[in-house]
Amino acid sequence: MSGKFKVEIISPEQKILNTEASEVTIPSYEGQMGILKDHIPLITFLRPGFISVKNQVESKYFVEEGTVEFSDNSLLILTSSAKDLKNLQKNSINNLLEEAERKIKDENSSDKEKFVLSHKVQSLREIIQ
Amino acid sequence: MPSLDDLKKRIKSVKSTQKITKAMKMVAAAKLRKAQESAEKGRPYSEKMQNIILNLTKSINDTQNAPKLLVGTGEDKKYLCVVLTADRGLCGGFNSNICKLAKSNFKKILSEGKELKIISVGSKGLDQIKREYGNYVIKKFSFKDKKQISFNEADIIGQEIINLFNKNEFDKCILFYNNFKNVITQIPQAQQIIPAEKEQSNDNDEKLVSYEFEPDEDEILEDLLPKNISTQVFKALLENAASEQGSRMTAMDNATRNAGDLVDKLTINYNRSRQASITKELIEIISGAESL
Numbered sequence: 001m002s003g004k005f006k007v008e009i010i011s012p013e014q015k016i017l018n019t020e021a022s023e024v025t026i027p028s029y030e031g032q033m034g035i036l037k038d039h040i041p042l043i044t045f046l047r048p049g050f051i052s053v054k055n056q057v058e059s060k061y062f063v064e065e066g067t068v069e070f071s072d073n074s075l076l077i078l079t080s081s082a083k084d085l086k087n088l089q090k091n092s093i094n095n096l097l098e099e100a101e102r103k104i105k106d107e108n109s110s111d112k113e114k115f116v117l118s119h120k121v122q123s124l125r126e127i128i129q
Numbered sequence: 130m131p132s133l134d135d136l137k138k139r140i141k142s143v144k145s146t147q148k149i150t151k152a153m154k155m156v157a158a159a160k161l162r163k164a165q166e167s168a169e170k171g172r173p174y175s176e177k178m179q180n181i182i183l184n185l186t187k188s189i190n191d192t193q194n195a196p197k198l199l200v201g202t203g204e205d206k207k208y209l210c211v212v213l214t215a216d217r218g219l220c221g222g223f224n225s226n227i228c229k230l231a232k233s234n235f236k237k238i239l240s241e242g243k244e245l246k247i248i249s250v251g252s253k254g255l256d257q258i259k260r261e262y263g264n265y266v267i268k269k270f271s272f273k274d275k276k277q278i279s280f281n282e283a284d285i286i287g288q289e290i291i292n293l294f295n296k297n298e299f300d301k302c303i304l305f306y307n308n309f310k311n312v313i314t315q316i317p318q319a320q321q322i323i324p325a326e327k328e329q330s331n332d333n334d335e336k337l338v339s340y341e342f343e344p345d346e347d348e349i350l351e352d353l354l355p356k357n358i359s360t361q362v363f364k365a366l367l368e369n370a371a372s373e374q375g376s377r378m379t380a381m382d383n384a385t386r387n388a389g390d391l392v393d394k395l396t397i398n399y400n401r402s403r404q405a406s407i408t409k410e411l412i413e414i415i416s417g418a419e420s421l
Contacts, residue, residue: 010177012280012363014170029344043181044343045352067353069181071340076177080280 003037006074007053009061009082016061016082023054024075026068027119041071048120050085051077060085062127064120085127097124133406136399140392147388153219154381161312161374167277168309168371175364178357182325184340185350196347198291198354201324202300207244209299209323210234211290213306213365214254215373216273221380223307223315223373228257230317231305235262246299250286250366278366280359287359294323306365307372313379315372322361325354 007024009017024035027049035042046066053059066079104117131139186199212231214224231254238245247262249255250270258266268289272282290302302323307315342349 008173010174012171012174012283012360013167015173033343041340042343043185043340043349045349067178067181067349067356069177069184069340071184076181078174078178078181 004055005037007077008075009051009077009079011078011080011082016084017053017059019053019055021053021055021075025050025052025054026077027051027063027123028068035070035075037073039070042068043070044068046077046079047116049123050126051082062088062123065116088127093124093127097121100124131402133399133402136395136402140395140399143388143391143395147385147392150381150384150388154378154385157220157374157378157381161371161378163277164367164371164374165309168367171364171367175360178353178360182353182357185346185353186325196350196354198294198323198358199325199350202297204300205243207246207299207301208238209246209248209290209293209302210238211248211250211286211302211304211362212254212258213304213369214249214251215369216251216253216271217373218253219380220373220377221383223376223380224251224253224257226315226317227305227307228254230319231258232261234303234305234319235265244299246293248286248289251369278363278370280363283363283366284359286362287355290323290358290362291355299323304361304365306369307376309368309371309375312375315376320361320365322358325357 004020004022007017007019007021008015022037026033026035026044027047028044029047030044032049033044044067046063046068048064049062051061051063053061061082061084063077063079063083064081066077066082068078069076100117100120104114104121182199210231212227214227218224235245235247245262245265247258247266248268248270249258249266250272252269252271252273255266255269270286272278275282293299294302301321304320304322306318306320308318309315
């Protein structure tokens with residue numbers, strides 16, 4: 001195992017997570033991305049999916065959007081919608097899923113929106129299973 | 130000399146005012162704790178966001194093609210001022226302080242022959258601005274019915290600002306709000322959000338990190354800049370909410386104390402005139418008895 005680095009997940013309302021981890025996987029806009037210690041400085045943004053933070057135990061968060069910055073061995077995730085999977089209620093997942101599915105069928109949505117939504121639907125389905 | 134009855138009535142009325150101000154102070158203190166907490170919790174987000182933007186700006190060499198939200202329209206003619214105030218009064222100089230700062234800025238903008246547009250958030254500030262600058266107000270927001278400010282509200286304002294910007298309605302956008310320093314001090318502040326102000330950080334000329342972008346820089350900026358506007362508005366709203374409660378608490382504390390002083394003074398007066406009337410009666414009785 002490689003060394004550890006700092007991870008922070010911050011939402012406008014509060015700090016959700018501030019810890020160290022050995023590996024973090026994020027759903028970056030162009031695909032899943034694993035980050036280990038001494039990654040090169042990076043800025044990217046997120047599509048809907050799961051952030052998984054691996055320390056001794058693995059914890060997973062569902063996000064809809066966000067911005068990620070990695071520099072000097074500290075990973076910073078700014079998002080307005082990170083939710084700990086453990087605390088997520090089944091009802092709210094279903095609601096989110098329905099809404100996303102409705103929007104995806106909407107003719108007015110642009111391709112970009114549809115791309116984002118399809119990921120949202122996919123990850124929500126994953127949680128339910 | 131007011132009669133005993135009059136004094137009694139006054140003491141009573143001052144006391145009931147004192148009760149009200151005391152209750153308001155206590156309510157403000159309870160709300161302050163909550164507001165302060167959320168203001169402090171919200172700070173890292175906006176700070177880090179600003180940081181990322183700054184880092185991005187540094188790595189942009191080609192300012193000609195950079196997004197307009199970041200570098201501005203290149204002109205300096207039309208100003209949009211967003212004035213954030215409270216929806217309620219009785220909080221000391223809170224609203225007036227923001228308005229004073231805003232008005233002095235309005236004056237300067239107008240005297241330089243530039244165009245002025247105002248968005249007001251919160252009804253109390255609007256009342257003060259309306260008198261002189263009513264014609265310039267293009268949009269009003271009020272979140273009176275919201276108990277707790279959430280990011281959504283900030284986003285509504287942020288979207289409005291971006292909309293106006295895209296329609297080329299203004300070149301520069303300035304936010305006016307109170308910065309919460311501590312319970313006693315709140316500093317009215319003007320923050321320019323469009324174009325993003327480059328705060329020259331003079332600490333050791335920072336090592337310029339070259340970031341890897343994914344997808345490319347432009348797309349990230351496109352996504353990030355509107356978000357940053359909302360974030361800055363949100364920060365301002367939170368700071369404002371905390372400041373409002375802090376300011377109200379100190380104001381009501383002062384009012385309670387003043388009422389206490391007044392009651393003391395009136396009580397002394399009351400006792401003195403009571404004593405005087407007793408003495409007078411005694412003298413009357415004694416001198417009556419003596420004359421017999």
